[in-house]
Amino acid sequence: MRESEIISLFLRHLKRQGGLPLGDDAGAIKLGDEWLVATNDMLVRKTDVPEVMTPEQVGFKAVTMNVSDVAAMGAKPVGFLFSLGVPENLSGEYLEGIAKGIGEAIEFYGVPVLSADTNEADDLIIDGIALGRTKRLLTRSGARPGDLVCVTGDLGRALAGLLVWKHGLDVPEKIREPLYEKLLEPRARVEEGTKLSKLANAAIDVSDGPSKELHLLARMSGVRIEVEAQKLPVREEAREVAKALGLDPIEMALASGEEFELIFTIPENLLEELPIRCTVIGRVLEGAGVYITTDGKRREMPVLGWEHLNRGVKGTYREMFR
Amino acid sequence: MRESEIISLFLRHLKRQGGLPLGDDAGAIKLGDEWLVATNDMLVRKTDVPEVMTPEQVGFKAVTMNVSDVAAMGAKPVGFLFSLGVPENLSGEYLEGIAKGIGEAIEFYGVPVLSADTNEADDLIIDGIALGRTKRLLTRSGARPGDLVCVTGDLGRALAGLLVWKHGLDVPEKIREPLYEKLLEPRARVEEGTKLSKLANAAIDVSDGPSKELHLLARMSGVRIEVEAQKLPVREEAREVAKALGLDPIEMALASGEEFELIFTIPENLLEELPIRCTVIGRVLEGAGVYITTDGKRREMPVLGWEHLNRGVKGTYREMFR
Numbered sequence: 001m002r003e004s005e006i007i008s009l010f011l012r013h014l015k016r017q018g019g020l021p022l023g024d025d026a027g028a029i030k031l032g033d034e035w036l037v038a039t040n041d042m043l044v045r046k047t048d049v050p051e052v053m054t055p056e057q058v059g060f061k062a063v064t065m066n067v068s069d070v071a072a073m074g075a076k077p078v079g080f081l082f083s084l085g086v087p088e089n090l091s092g093e094y095l096e097g098i099a100k101g102i103g104e105a106i107e108f109y110g111v112p113v114l115s116a117d118t119n120e121a122d123d124l125i126i127d128g129i130a131l132g133r134t135k136r137l138l139t140r141s142g143a144r145p146g147d148l149v150c151v152t153g154d155l156g157r158a159l160a161g162l163l164v165w166k167h168g169l170d171v172p173e174k175i176r177e178p179l180y181e182k183l184l185e186p187r188a189r190v191e192e193g194t195k196l197s198k199l200a201n202a203a204i205d206v207s208d209g210p211s212k213e214l215h216l217l218a219r220m221s222g223v224r225i226e227v228e229a230q231k232l233p234v235r236e237e238a239r240e241v242a243k244a245l246g247l248d249p250i251e252m253a254l255a256s257g258e259e260f261e262l263i264f265t266i267p268e269n270l271l272e273e274l275p276i277r278c279t280v281i282g283r284v285l286e287g288a289g290v291y292i293t294t295d296g297k298r299r300e301m302p303v304l305g306w307e308h309l310n311r312g313v314k315g316t317y318r319e320m321f322r
Numbered sequence: 323m324r325e326s327e328i329i330s331l332f333l334r335h336l337k338r339q340g341g342l343p344l345g346d347d348a349g350a351i352k353l354g355d356e357w358l359v360a361t362n363d364m365l366v367r368k369t370d371v372p373e374v375m376t377p378e379q380v381g382f383k384a385v386t387m388n389v390s391d392v393a394a395m396g397a398k399p400v401g402f403l404f405s406l407g408v409p410e411n412l413s414g415e416y417l418e419g420i421a422k423g424i425g426e427a428i429e430f431y432g433v434p435v436l437s438a439d440t441n442e443a444d445d446l447i448i449d450g451i452a453l454g455r456t457k458r459l460l461t462r463s464g465a466r467p468g469d470l471v472c473v474t475g476d477l478g479r480a481l482a483g484l485l486v487w488k489h490g491l492d493v494p495e496k497i498r499e500p501l502y503e504k505l506l507e508p509r510a511r512v513e514e515g516t517k518l519s520k521l522a523n524a525a526i527d528v529s530d531g532p533s534k535e536l537h538l539l540a541r542m543s544g545v546r547i548e549v550e551a552q553k554l555p556v557r558e559e560a561r562e563v564a565k566a567l568g569l570d571p572i573e574m575a576l577a578s579g580e581e582f583e584l585i586f587t588i589p590e591n592l593l594e595e596l597p598i599r600c601t602v603i604g605r606v607l608e609g610a611g612v613y614i615t616t617d618g619k620r621r622e623m624p625v626l627g628w629e630h631l632n633r634g635v636k637g638t639y640r641e642m643f644r
Contacts, residue, residue: 009418031400040437
């Protein structure tokens with residue numbers, strides 16, 4: 001069964017949903033005059049963890065991926081929970097690394113652990129859960145014609161780093177280091193999310209890759225999105241790796257997942273009030289679909305995943321990690 | 323590594339905790355004038371699910387075990403989340419059964435699903451998360467000398483049912499049915515929990531067995547608990563199974579886990595104000611430890627699990643399911 005089939009099977013049986021239908025970065029219910037936001041994301045070592053990652057990085061990332069979903073809703077994270085599945089043969093050192101990574105992350109994000117559970121399982125599993133609160137919710141369906149489309153930070157380093165590692169690419173340390181930093185130690189945009197909640201119309205975090213997120217934003221908001229390739233913030237280090245592998249750096253950046261940057265849309269007149277660093281990459285218009293203009297040529301943006309770009313490596317995005 | 327070792331390893335690294343230290347039925351943080359309660363509990367098919375259970379019962383139970391922890395905190399459940407680990411070879415029918423069971427449970431408890439996640443994994447895993455809210459928190463550490471010790475419902479049917487199934491015991495339908503009902507379709511005491519939150523001093527739900535829960539209550543509250551064996555609400559059906567297996571019915575009841583009844587302590591003068599059905603089984607006194615009086619003879623209550631009672635079946639409580 002494919003993931004999409006499993007999801008629609010469950011949706012048929014889950015009629016009772018929260019204040020927001022399932023399908024956003026997180027769920028939400030109204031408590032008093034605030035929204036309580038809740039999200040969960042399971043990390044399975046076999047499919048989600050590249051071997052190059054230390055256990056500390058794995059633990060930290062289990063927090064980051066959930067806190068990022070809370071930030072994408074415009075909410076301030078207020079609590080973290082996790083369930084562990086621990087295989088019998090896992091070493092105490094590895095497990096301690098996980099604990100250290102989670103501990104560092106909750107300090108970094110200033111979020112308390114509310115509850116934890118441990119179980120025996122066949123593979124290492126960390127199911128992370130994050131809670132947040134906000135007066136105003138940012139959803140994937142709030143983009144309005146006229147909005148600017150923006151993104152925090154830069155795009156493409158996570159996939160560039162993965163490709164360097166997967167292909168054993170020999171690149172200078174000063175290129176490898178910023179790519180591996182993003183691949184192994186990405187950080188959630190928590191401060192940006194809470195500031196965006198006051199001004200932006202829609203937001204999504206980059207989990208599956210910017211092209212997939214842009215398509216989701218357009219579809220869930222019922223709008224068209226136009227992006228200009230030259231405006232995409234792709235760093236030189238990522239461009240060099242793309243060039244070395246014969247890939248289009250823009251396509252690589254659009255396919256790069258787990259960056260945890262925030263893509264958001266905001267009315268043009270509110271942009272200068274926004275106290276965060278970001279890059280305007282396009283516009284929201286009436287209509288449908290996602291389009292990208294490169295050197296004056298406009299075309300539909302394909303839904304890109306790493307599998308479109310990566311020659312000689314088979315499997316799904318997640319399988320690629322091994 | 324044993325579960326207790328894993329837990330203490332993690333506790334060393336998780337300094338930042340919520341409004342309540344880890345170790346209660348659920349975690350909690352203050353939001354305005356209310357407590358937000360959050361809990362998670364992972365169900366792994368291989369170790370947690372007896373083969374006699376239908377997938378619908380498994381799905382329902384994944385909700386019940388989490389909602390029960392929320393109820394034990396005196397909170398009203400307000401949201402449910404879950405993460406699935408799905409092995410490749412799991413049939414669509416089985417998965418649909420799980421979905422149906424979760425769907426039925428959220429209707430039964432009136433709790434919306436806020437978020438869900440699905441992943442590939444080696445074994446079927448359902449990590450359930452429940453959120454709740456309450457003005458007054460019931461903890462495991464609130465029992466006070468002078469309190470009465472009470473329990474909702476009855477005790478022992480879950481383990482009696484498990485023993486009937488495990489030993490292939492030939493018992494009349496009218497005995498088997500109420501035991502299997504409790505083993506396969508236990509229900510969380512949600513209404514009782516919210517009513518208790520106004521009057522009780524401490525509460526815990528029966529997950530690992532009443533004797534273990536009583537020891538936890540006594541230790542975490544810094545008190546002594548005295549229980550009278552003859553007052554324990556053990557139904558005739560459970561007693562008959564114990565007799566047939568040569569077991570002490572009281573010991574069986576005290577070892578019976580996943581009953582999801584609530585054990586609570588309450589000042590004597592408040593008991594008659596309490597609008598729920600329950601049984602007084604003992605008293606809280608100054609001191610330490612848990613004692614039980616049987617036929618006028620008082621002794622320390624052993625920490626009982628099924629393993630003390632079950633002859634010829636080796637393994638942990640959870641392993642017994644297979």
